[in-house]
Amino acid sequence: MSYLNISRLKISYGEKVVLHNIDLAVAKGEMIALLGPSGCGKTTLLNALCGFINVNAGDISIAGRDITHSAPEQRNITMVFQSYALWPHLTVAKNIGYGLKLRKWRREDIDRRVEELLQIVNLVGLAEMKVTELSGGQRQRVALARALAIEPDVLVLDEPLSNLDAKVRLNVRHEIKSLQKRLGFTSLIVTHDQQEALVMADRIAVLNQGRIEQIGTPEDIYQRPATPFVADFMGADNRISSVDIQRCPQITLHASADSLLPPGQQQMIYFRSADVGIGQLTDSRPDQGLIIEGTVEQSAFLGNLYRHSVRCNNHLLLADAGACWQAGSSVRLHVPATALHIFASSHVR
Numbered sequence: 389m390s391y392l393n394i395s396r397l398k399i400s401y402g403e404k405v406v407l408h409n410i411d412l413a414v415a416k417g418e419m420i421a422l423l424g425p426s427g428c429g430k431t432t433l434l435n436a437l438c439g440f441i442n443v444n445a446g447d448i449s450i451a452g453r454d455i456t457h458s459a460p461e462q463r464n465i466t467m468v469f470q471s472y473a474l475w476p477h478l479t480v481a482k483n484i485g486y487g488l489k490l491r492k493w494r495r496e497d498i499d500r501r502v503e504e505l506l507q508i509v510n511l512v513g514l515a516e517m518k519v520t521e522l523s524g525g526q527r528q529r530v531a532l533a534r535a536l537a538i539e540p541d542v543l544v545l546d547e548p549l550s551n552l553d554a555k556v557r558l559n560v561r562h563e564i565k566s567l568q569k570r571l572g573f574t575s576l577i578v579t580h581d582q583q584e585a586l587v588m589a590d591r592i593a594v595l596n597q598g599r600i601e602q603i604g605t606p607e608d609i610y611q612r613p614a615t616p617f618v619a620d621f622m623g624a625d626n627r628i629s630s631v632d633i634q635r636c637p638q639i640t641l642h643a644s645a646d647s648l649l650p651p652g653q654q655q656m657i658y659f660r661s662a663d664v665g666i667g668q669l670t671d672s673r674p675d676q677g678l679i680i681e682g683t684v685e686q687s688a689f690l691g692n693l694y695r696h697s698v699r700c701n702n703h704l705l706l707a708d709a710g711a712c713w714q715a716g717s718s719v720r721l722h723v724p725a726t727a728l729h730i731f732a733s734s735h736v737r
């Protein structure tokens with residue numbers, strides 16, 4: 389039985405429909421990542437959950453209680469913002485205790501709870517600092533502590549890590565994840581970053597133009613994308629059509645019948661540069677998967693590997709390898725059948 393239920397939710401700004409029939413069921417203690425490109429409706433969905441905007445149609449309930457039209461303060465949902473949204477003139481302790489004061493908690497109870505939260509988010513000793521004296525990572529931890537202080541039924545986080553630099557971001561992301569596991573809060577986190585979603589979430593919902601394209605475990609979304617959009621968004625950076633394969637003798641496909649669509653239907657095949665093996669034309673020819681013969685045009689050093697652009701007729705494909713293949717080398721690319729994501733061309737937008 390799910391804890392947070394969003395059903396057939398529709399939201400528009402004036403004439404413009406921003407969310408279309410969103411269905412999402414979240415279990416208690418689960419963390420869902422909402423992943424999608426800019427403007428697809430992620431923040432709008434969080435705002436609707438918090439009661440900051442009106443819903444045109446559909447329902448939202450928590451533990452069986454309908455909150456679709458409840459005022460924000462009656463929902464017990466808190467939001468952590470990308471910009472932290474802390475009170476600059478207040479200390480760390482006063483920021484964390486702010487929601488408790490509004491709820492008319494007694495002074496000594498607030499102090500005790502704030503002390504507890506400072507420990508939880510690793511900020512012990514900073515209670516009396518002004519938030520303006522803190523680093524970005526510390527500020528975001530204050531914002532998290534403030535949100536957790538009231539023990540929300542659902543915590544929503546809108547790109548909480550985007551203002552942090554890469555290294556701090558990795559730390560804070562692990563901190564949030566381990567806190568979520570330890571305290572067991574139910575949460576929705578918005579991110580643009582596919583890796584962040586993969587690492588943090590129990591399940592990921594991929595949004596595109598106001599619709600959920602796919603919802604599933606990180607493994608489902610990464611290894612079994614349900615639509616071309618999800619394949620592309622999750623980093624399948626190469627694509628090639630079945631028509632190209634028929635026309636081009638340098639490209640052959642041996643895939644199992646069940647991964648292929650009905651014969652006669654045009655197909656689009658997606659795959660990641662990381663899944664492409666590079667070999668010489670004289671190597672023995674693989675007997676399964678996608679095989680492409682071409683010429684290396686360029687290689688770029690990415691730190692842990694080299695990314696090659698390989699030309700085959702009018703196609704330019706990307707292939708990663710630990711070793712660098714020189715420009716001009718004739719190569720054979722091989723993508724195992726299990727790494728191919730095949731869709732009917734009619735689904736490709």
Ligand SMILES: Nc1ncnc2c1ncn2[C@@H]1O[C@H](COP(=O)(O)OP(=O)(O)OP(=O)(O)O)[C@@H](O)[C@H]1O
Binds near residue numbers: 401
């Ligand atoms: N107050 C508003 N009035 C009118 N249109 C709005 C308003 N807020 C958002 N929109 C539109 O709704 C759509 C979804 O916006 P939203 O902020 O939910 O996107 P998002 O997925 O959070 O994007 P980003 O990743 O850039 O934060 C966009 O097309 C946006 O222009």
Ligand SMILES: [Mg+2]
Binds near residue numbers: 430431432546
């Ligand atoms: Mg947003």
